[in-house]
Amino acid sequence: MTTLWDRSRQVAVQAILDTAIRLFAEQGYEQTTVAQIAREAGISQRSLFRYFGTKEDLVCGDQEALGELLKQTVEQQPAEVSAWDALRAGLEVILTANHTPERVLELSRLIFDTPSLQARYIEKRLRWQAELVPVIQARLGTGIGIGTGIRPGPAPDPRAKAIVATVFACVDTATELWARHDGRLDLADLYDQCLAAVRGRG
Template sequence: MTTLWDRSRQVAVQAILDTALRLFAEQGYERTTIAQIARESGISQRSLFRYFGTKEDLVCGDQQGLGELLKRVVREQPAEVSAWDALRAGFEAVLAEGNSTGRALELSRLIFDTPSLRSRYVEKRLRWQAELLPIITERLEADAGPDAELHARAIIATVFACVDTATELWVRSDGRLAPGDLYDQCLAAVRGRD
C-alpha cells in the first residue's frame, strides 16, 4: 500500500532529477551547484542530500536496481550456459531495462564526459563485479576446479571492459550503433574468434 509520504517523496525525487539534469545539460555538471538545484526545485539543500547522498548520485543513482537485475538474470541462466553467455544475457537485460527510460544516451554522455562522474560509475561497476564473483565462480567450479575464482575474476573484468568499450563507442556514435553488436565485436577482437 502506497502511503501519501511515498507518493510525495516520488514526486520530489522526480522534480529534483528533472531540474538537475536540465541544469547539467544547460551549464555542465561542475558549474552547477547543489544550492542552485535545491533552489530551483523548491526544496531545502538539507533534504536534497537526504534523497541523494551525493551530487554524483543525481546522475548515477538508480544503478542499484540495475545491479540486482544483472545478478538475478545471470544467476537464473541454466547450468549448461557458459559464463560468457550468462553474463551476456545479463547485460542484454540491463540494456533493455536501461533504454526504457529514454534518457540513457544523454546520461551516458554526461557520465563519459565528466571525469568525476566516470569515476563514480566505475566504482559502482566494481561493486557489481564483486557481487558477480561468487555466482560466476560457482558456475566455473565444475570445469576449472581450484582456479575457478581467478578465472571468474578475469572473465568478469574482461566482460565489463568490453561493455565499457561498447558503451563508449555507442555514446560517441550518438546512439547510431547498436550496443549489443559493438559488445560482440569487442569480445571477438579479444577472444580471437573472428
C-alpha cells in the same frame, strides 16, 4: 500499500532528477551547484542530500537496483549456459530494462565527459563486479576441469574475477563508443565486436 508519503517522495525524486539532469546538460556538471538544483527544484538543500546522498548520485544513483537485477538474471541462467553467455544474457536484460534511450544517451555522455562522474560510475560498477564474481565462480567450477586447481586453501582462482572484469571492460568500451556516436550504432552489436576482438573468434 502505497502511502501518500511514498507518492510525494517519488514525485520529489523525479522533480529533482529532471532539474538536475537538465542543468547538467545545459551548463555542465561541475558548473552546476547542488544549491542551484535544490532552488530550482523547490526543495531545501538539506532534503536533497537526504534523497541523494551525494551530488554524483544524481547521475549514477539508481544503479544499485540495476546491479541487483543483473546479478539475479545471471544467477537464474540454466546451468549449462557458459559464464560468458550468462553474463551476456544479464547485460541484455539491463539494456532493455533501462529508461528511454534518449536519457541513457544523455547520461552516458555526461558520465564519459566528466572525469569525477566517470570515477563514481566505475566505483559503482566495481561493486557489481564483486557481487558477480561468486556467481561466475560457481558456474566455472561445475563446467570445466582445467589444471588451474581450485584448492580450498589460500590459493585464489583469478578466472572468475578476470572474466567479469573483461566483460565489463567490453561493456564500457561499447557504451562509450555508442555514446560518442550519438546512439546511432547498435550497442549489443558493439559489445559482441569487442568480445570477439578479445577472445579471437568472430
